[in-house]
Amino acid sequence: MTALPERSGAEKDQPVSDPLVALILATLAGIGLFVVFRPGTGWFWRWQSTRVVTERVRREDALKHLHHQEYQGQPGNLQSIAGAVGITTGEAAELAGELIGHGYTRLEDDRYRLTNSGRSYALQVIRAHRLWERYLADETDVEDAEIHLRADKAEHLLTPTEADELDARLGYPRFDPHGDPIPTADGEVEEGEGMLMTRWPLDQPGRIVHLEDEPPEVYQQLMVEGVRLGEDVRILERSPTEVRFFTEEREYVVASIVAANITLASVPEKEVLEGPFCLLADLDEGATGVVKGLAEACRGLTRRRLLDLGFTPGAEIVVDLTGPFGEPRAFRVRGTMIALRREQAEMVLLECDAGHVT
Amino acid sequence: MAGPAEPRDVLSKADLLQRRLGADLRDRMVDSIYTDAGDLSRRFVTVSRDRRTDYDRALDRIITSRIFGLPLMFLGLVAVFWITVAGANVPSSMLANALFWVEELGASLFDAIGMPWWLTGFIWHGTFKGLAWVIAVMLPPMAIFFPLFTFFEDLGYLPRVAFNMDRFFKWAGAHGKQALSMSMGFGCNAAGIIATRIIDSPRERLIAILTNNFVPCNGRFPTLIMLATIFVGTAVPPALASFAAAGTVVMVVVVGVVMTLLVSAFLSRTVLKGEASSFTLELPPYRRPNFGRILYTSMIDRTLFVLKRAIYMAAPAGALIWLLSAIHIGDQNLTTILSTAFDSFGQALGLDGVIILAYIIAIPANEIVVPTILMAYTGATQMVDITGLGELHGILAGEQGWTLLTAVSLMLFSLLHNPCSTTIMTTWKETGSRKWTTVGALMPLAIAFAVCFLVANLWRLFAGV
Structure with a gap:
């Protein structure tokens, strides 16, 4: 360090610390705080995010996964649980044992099936997830890609009473922003209606009622293209590889594999808004x-x-x-x-x- | 149908039907309401002329134009502060003269009838002096500022300010109506926070609440005006003094607005992430200001309300300050002991120990900061009372060694520091959250420390003070 300039006493006789030293120290402190609290990647947030994955979150994620598998007609096993929750197979076995202990699931031929209480628990979590997605989509301007991630956190925090209040506040929505049905408080799930875009008749107006969010790559592509739930479309042309359709705003050409992720239902008659706008x-x-x-x-x-x-x-x-x-x-x-x-x-x-x- | 339906059945039936109504129920309802209302008004209402007159239109074109929009706002702000600064000076010293005369009279009366010295001191040199200071320092600028502000409000100009400023707030991820709650904050931050109810999106409203503190409220304006007058005003030729002072106050306000935008942008991009949502703003037609209403609103609702609160806070603060200077431990009184303890911290921020002490005492109300500082400086020795700004300058710059840096730091600290206790309570009531109340109280304090620290040390580094 070079010699610091001598500071003669100011008008008052209090010692004034050297400004250069003070500034350097403060800059260092600032850098330190930035490293710790930097949004997203700061040490503090990382520490918090590792802390958030609690037992309860794992349990609920596993139940959600088992419900999803059951809905698909393929009850989950240890590997699928481990994959869905993001833990090792060993940890998944421990978790599954715990779930059986609570009476949420039972083991049949290496497959885990939900009991009634397990199913209603899973539906509660799904209800919270989809209601929260609906809330974020309607009442805030959180980006579409982020809605799912946020709901994944919120689903574990919302109590059933809070979910009911949210439900009432949102006016009892039937579907989440992707068009998946929101389970009722009694655990009833509405059957989805509609037909895949790949089978929808040409030239008949249809409304997008569901956008499948798996696999994520295809869903991302739909989001980027600007295809949104609730839009009214008409299909112009369909080849084995491509579908050409237009909405109130513009025309789209998508690959058949992407179109297979879009479900259409008929539009209530009065509401067809005839373009162009x-x-x-x-x-x-x-x-x-x-x-x-x-x-x-x-x-x-x-x-x-x-x-x-x-x-x-x-x-x-x-x-x-x-x-x-x-x-x-x-x-x-x-x-x-x-x-x-x-x-x-x-x-x-x-x-x-x-x-x-x- | 067998018997009356059970309430439970009716409810579940309603629930079932509601789910079948579909999402566009509201669309259809609003549509039919507007259609019916339109039919009715066509049949029964005759419109003699368009409500939006050419005069309004021409005025709006100038007020919101690319060239004149912002400069006009700026000029309006300068004009309001100039009138306040120039007009408040004389009545302030007259009030001070009169009230301190009463203080002396009361004190000598007490002495004459043989009251003990501590009772005289506590009542007249403590409690009454605190009151006198607050009334003398605050009443004249408020009685000028509030009517002017209310005039612009009554004219319908404020929504145009929001309209002009919205582009900035959009950048900050906030709502344009925040310009309105911010303007209201010039009167009182607690009122500004309540005014954020007009922002219907929760996140933008929270941003508006947490940043409202960065516009100086009326309790802080006298501090700013006094400092600008005696430190900046005296540095320029007398003819320009009030302009320089008003310009300084405007600069401080601009710093406050810039801080509001920066902190809003920071909050909306980090803890409150999510883009600015819905924005709608109604621009009401201009109307002829009603001077009776302006006087009533500004005097009764605002001036007297704020003054009353200041008086409630000032009396105990005056008493406390008197006690601190009257109680001795060893051969030093408490004021000296405490301000010495805070001094090196204060110096690091460009302030001094007494100012820090005054801000701690003034947490209940910012109005009493300057009176507290002055009482702490002069109270101990029971000096003559200060009646004019010239004498104030003598005490602060001459005896206490304040420099331009002290004045600038104090203005910045006053602008940025933690909200008063009423504002904190209001934040708690409006957000219902302990977490956000804490953030709302501590974040400005941290920013004030950081800004004052940087300014003071950079100033010393380059100016070599």
């Missing part, structure tokens, strides 16, 4: 338009707000003001001025033939 977001300042409806992708909070503010079919809209940075923009609708960001304005579908008055 224009988006409110694309209107110029001063232009007018007539609302045709809200995009299916617009859900939960945003949808409720837009509806309540009067963005209902038939409403006339004038683009009135643009903010200093091009966003947000204010629209005149039903006699009031409502400002929306671009994301919300993209959810409002307009008639295309409306005159552009400037």
